[in-house]
Amino acid sequence: MASAGLLYACGSFPASVEERSATQTSSAIDAIAAQTLEALRTASDPGSQINALPSMTKAALPATSTSLPSATPWPDPVFIRVDVDTNCRSGPGPPFPIVGALMVGETTLVKARSSESDYWIVENPDNPGRECWLWGKHAVMDADTNHLPLATYPATPTPAPATLAGWVYLDSNTNGERDDPGDGGLRGARLTLRLGACPGGLTVATVETDHTGRYLIPGLIPTLYCLSQDPAMLLQPIHWSINLKPGQFRDEVNFFQVP
Numbered sequence: 423m424a425s426a427g428l429l430y431a432c433g434s435f436p437a438s439v440e441e442r443s444a445t446q447t448s449s450a451i452d453a454i455a456a457q458t459l460e461a462l463r464t465a466s467d468p469g470s471q472i473n474a475l476p477s478m479t480k481a482a483l484p485a486t487s488t489s490l491p492s493a494t495p496w497p498d499p500v501f502i503r504v505d506v507d508t509n510c511r512s513g514p515g516p517p518f519p520i521v522g523a524l525m526v527g528e529t530t531l532v533k534a535r536s537s538e539s540d541y542w543i544v545e546n547p548d549n550p551g552r553e554c555w556l557w558g559k560h561a562v563m564d565a566d567t568n569h570l571p572l573a574t575y576p577a578t579p580t581p582a583p584a585t586l587a588g589w590v591y592l593d594s595n596t597n598g599e600r601d602d603p604g605d606g607g608l609r610g611a612r613l614t615l616r617l618g619a620c621p622g623g624l625t626v627a628t629v630e631t632d633h634t635g636r637y638l639i640p641g642l643i644p645t646l647y648c649l650s651q652d653p654a655m656l657l658q659p660i661h662w663s664i665n666l667k668p669g670q671f672r673d674e675v676n677f678f679q680v681p
Contacts, residue, residue, distance in 0.1 A: 497569040500532040502544055504561050510554035513576045514541040522548035524556055532563065534573040543573045582669035586615070586639040586649065590631045590657065593678040598658075600676055607635015608679060612652040615639055620661045622648030644668045651677045 502524070510522040514536055524530055524547050533553055534543040540558040545551075590611035594604035611631040616622025626647065631637045643666075650661040657677040666672055 498565050500563055500565045500567055500570065501529045502532050502542060502556065502561050502563050503527075503529045504556075506560040508557055508560055510544065510546060510548075510556045512554060513579070514539045514555045514557075515578075517578050517581065518555065518576075519579075521552075521554050522546040529564075530556075532567065532570060535567055535570045536575065537572040538575050581644045583640070584642045584644050584666035584668065584670045584672065586642060586647070586664060586666065586675060587671070587673045588637060588675035588677070590635045590637065590651070590677045591679070593680055596680050598678065600674075600678070605678075607631065607633070608655075609633045609635060611635070611637075611655055611657065611677065613637055613677070614650050614652075615642075616648045616650070618646055618648060620648035620650070620663045622650065622661075642666055644670065649675060655679065 504524050504526060507523060507525050509520045510524055511518040512521050524544070528547055530547045531545045532542050533545060536542065536555070541555045542558050542561060543553050544556045546554040589600055590608045590613070591600050591605045592608060593600075594606075595602045599605075609631055613629050613631075614625060615627045615629075617624045617626055626642070627639050629637050629639055646663070646665045648661055648663055651657040653660075657679050659677070662675050664672060664675060
């Protein structure tokens with residue numbers, strides 16, 4: 423009791439059981455609160471979450487080429503000129519009509535090349551925007567032509583037929599002209615038409631004059647012919663060389679007899 427009284431006298435009292443229990447409980451609450459605040463702080467900080475995740479190793483990507491394919495150069499246009507004035511036709515060769523001409527000193531654009539003949543398909547010098555076929559014998563190109571397309575060979579046109587006509591007559595005034603009323607026609611005169619220059623080759627037709635001395639040979643292919651008379655009739659001239667053109671009606675190819 424003396425000890426107890428001494429303690430009391432000094433103002434120091436031993437903590438009761440209740441007081442010690444309350445102190446411990448308060449410390450536990452403070453610890454729990456501190457842990458909760460730390461958890462909330464961590465949850466609100468994205469950086470801390472990312473840092474908490476396991477690190478990821480980046481896989482190496484295969485190297486890719488960034489080079490682009492080189493562009494193919496566009497071929498240069500080809501222009502043509504001639505050393506001799508040259509006709510330009512609707513197709514390759516004389517069977518086709520002339521639609522223009524390329525003169526010495528001029529140039530024109532080459533559009534295509536022919537696969538079967540020495541012709542070039544060009545812009546028509548006399549009709550821009552249209553094409554024609556130019557003979558290449560006297561032509562000179564200013565660039566390589568291997569890249570030019572091959573042109574389709576057009577079908578040969580069928581020319582309009584020609585007609586040959588004339589008279590066989592008695593030349594009463596012996597002037598070699600059928601210009602006198604007395605220059606009467608000779609009936610039954612026999613004439614022969616052959617291919618080519620006189621004296622001619624293959625026989626194409628044989629005709630006789632009618633009662634007026636008139637003859638007519640229609641439906642002829644335009645080309646060169648030789649028309650001959652029957653030597654027994656002693657006519658003049660001996661023969662005619664005639665170059666017929668498409669659709670031509672060639673008249674007054676005459677023979678006469680002198681009285």
